[in-house]
Amino acid sequence: MTNRSVVAVLFLTFITLGIYHLYWYVATKDEMNEQGATIPTAWLLIVPIASIYWLWKWSEGVEHVTRGKMSAGVSFLLIFLLPLIGMAILQVTFNTTPGDQDRLPRARVA
Numbered sequence: 538m539t540n541r542s543v544v545a546v547l548f549l550t551f552i553t554l555g556i557y558h559l560y561w562y563v564a565t566k567d568e569m570n571e572q573g574a575t576i577p578t579a580w581l582l583i584v585p586i587a588s589i590y591w592l593w594k595w596s597e598g599v600e601h602v603t604r605g606k607m608s609a610g611v612s613f614l615l616i617f618l619l620p621l622i623g624m625a626i627l628q629v630t631f632n633t634t635p636g637d638q639d640r641l642p643r644a645r646v647a
Contacts, residue, residue, distance in 0.1 A: 538565070538568050538569075538572075538602065538631040538632070538634055539564070539568060539631075540631075540632045541561075541628055541631075541632070543625050543628050543629055543632075546561060546624060546625065546628050547621060547624070547625055550621065550624070558620070558624065559579075559582065561624065561628075562579060562582060562595065563579045563582075565595075565627075565631065566579055566595060566598065568602075569595075569598035569599070569601065569602045570598070572601070572602050573601060573602075574597070574598030574601045574602060575594070575597075575598070576591075576594050576595050576597075576598045577591060577594055579591070589617075592613060592616055592617060593609070593613055595616070596609040596610070596612040596613035596616065597609045599612040599627065599630070600612065602631075602634060603630055603631075603634050604634075604635075606630065606633075606634065607627065607630045612627060615627060
């Protein structure tokens, strides 16, 4: 996962009126999928009911990438109930996860 400054992530979210928040979801989704998570397309994020499903799948990706350090339930509640605070906490978690040298094995596609 890319190390990002937590202050910069929050600052950019405020400056862009939340647009960076959406970008952050997509960027972290792509990085988690590269490490073996199965998060669907981010277009679901802008569909009202499907966004809750997408956030849950994204949270499962967080649990996969952090190897259980952050559970899917906790990350979902953080992102759903406290979006900015949750974003900061999750970015700190991403910054402290092992780097690419400890990357999880990728699934084979038949």
